[in-house]
Amino acid sequence: MSGRVGDLSPKQVEALEKLREAVKDILTPSHDEHCLLRWLRAREFDVKKTETMMRNDVVWRQQVGADTIIEDWAVPEVVEKYYTGGLFGQDKEGALLWIDPFGHIDLKGICRSVKKRDIIKSKIHLLETIYRKFAQLTKEQGRQVDQIVIVFDLEKFGRRHLWKPGADLFCEMVELFEDHYPETQKTCFVINAPTIFPVVYNIVKPFLNEGTAKKVHVLGSNYKDVLKKYIDADQLPIHWGGTACDDNGDPKCSSKICFGGEVPESYYLKMQSSESLNFKEVLVKRGSTVQLDFDIKVAGSGLRWQFTTEGFDLGFGVYRRTENGVRQKAGDMEEVIPTQRVNSHMVPEDGFYTCTEPGVYVLRFDNTYSWARSKQVLYSVEVLVPDDTGATKVWKEVGQADAAIVNGTDT
Known part of the structure; x- marks a missing residue:
């Protein structure tokens, strides 16, 4: 059984009822059956582990202000302009598509321009935006939309991306994704993987639970044909094998998908004089x-x-x-x-x-x-x-x- 609504075993039904009773004091209108099953799947229907995970999430959401972050906080300009990726279309089953040309990112430049906590906060802002999009599309399309398909394009990815502070930051964001937005990823396609990709994946893999790791697929040179098996051509930019383009004919759809690039030094944060602040x-x-x-x-x-x-x-x-x-x-x-x-x-x-x-x-x-x-x-x-x-x-x-x-x- 998949552990989704309409496809539950008797034991899974029992676990759902036990969880609903165990966490009834923290339930909100957003905790519908689809949501509770998502948390249960993340912990293989272990009710105790799921309850602990959900209660930790409640505390975390209060600490970071996740419920109102979209209204209360603005993403720093340098992150908006230079952090790669963007939402684009849906797959054939309705999952949102996130395309990330991560090989073009200048993580060192971003980290010199904005505090680490604000980079992480920007990802919380993004995920909360995606979850609101889920709710909107579920209502509009009459089907459950609650997952994303990720396409990681590693063209131009190289050893400079193995810079340790950047790698640590990426792993921290992966851990956040796993702990607080579980079972959101439907699948992840990695394309244009360089020869050093196994090294990179071994760094990230410890932060993925077993179920998420199984959803990562590294595609070969025929990746465009594979993507079109899961994504209609009009929902995929021409650059990745589809037929969609920007109004100006851009095949990369850069108006929706950020390609990053080198961060200008004008964005770099400077330390004030230690004498003027009496350090x-x-x-x-x-x-x-x-x-x-x-x-x-x-x-x-x-x-x-x-x-x-x-x-x-x-x-x-x-x-x-x-x-x-x-x-x-x-x-x-x-x-x-x-x-x-x-x-x-x-x-x-x-x-x-x-x-x-x-x-x-x-x-x-x-x-x-x-x-x-x-x-x-x-x-x-x-x-x-x-x-x-x-x-x-x-x-x-x-x-x-x-x-x-x-x-x-x-x-």
């Missing part, structure tokens, strides 16, 4: 962390930070102590902003958080994953407190003179 310096030792403590006494105060590292990336997160006066492990503190690795060696990392309640807030630099290199960090932190009118003002001078700095291993 402080701290060494995060290999296999270790540094915690910067701020005692926030006024609810509604804000923490604003900027930092950069020399040569290598770094983990960063914000926490709130549950026990004052004692160094705590990350797992023992309240997680405010989850720790994630940031490319602070490429672009300055900055952020702001409003402290909704008093307490000791911890800015945590995490280098526990690196046993070979210590990391030098230049940082600046401001604490802002609301005044009587509800506005904010600088409470302490820029810098870290009032922060307790604790260096050690907490994992």
Whole structure:
């Protein structure tokens, strides 16, 4: 049985009912039978694992603001102009078609122009857009539309694409796709694969579940004929063997499919002068962390930070102590902003958080994953407190003179 509506075994029907009961407190109108079965298929109808996955997703969606990201957040211009790919048509069964000439992407240029978190956020924005498109087409066409067919064109893909920060970013986005948009991919066709493709696939494959990995098909030189078995010619650009083109005759349909290209240096983010921002310096030792403590006494105060590292990336997160006066492990503190690795060696990392309640807030630099290199960090932190009118003002001078700095291993 496929595990889809209308094609369920008795055990699958039972699992569906058990899951519906187990997660009834988090169900929304979007959690119809098709949706619940999608989550179940992702965990091979293991109800416990599926429940855990769905509950983790609820927390994640709140953290990233996924439900309103389309209205609340704009994709950075450099990502819109230079991150490859685009939606184009549907396959013969109605699945949306995503064509990605990934071999043309300049990941290093993009990563020098926008923060890693915003690149990831742009992919969440894209996936939420696709899911709204699913709902629209399902209603308009009278059939269930809830998957995409991906065509990865690796023409011009080379060793420059094996750049580690870029590869790590791509794997992180694959993991996000698997964890929060499961069973969305119907199939993936890889075309014009270079000789180094097996190396690339071995990097990505650990982040794919077994079911997704089986949907990846590497096509040979006859790929145009294969694609047309699954996709009608008028739903496929001429460049990939179909008959569709832009109004101006462009066979690549570049108005809908971004071909990337080299990112101009004018987009690159520049670090402000460390002297003008009164930067402080701290060494995060290999296999270790540094915690910067701020005692926030006024609810509604804000923490604003900027930092950069020399040569290598770094983990960063914000926490709130549950026990004052004692160094705590990350797992023992309240997680405010989850720790994630940031490319602070490429672009300055900055952020702001409003402290909704008093307490000791911890800015945590995490280098526990690196046993070979210590990391030098230049940082600046401001604490802002609301005044009587509800506005904010600088409470302490820029810098870290009032922060307790604790260096050690907490994992």
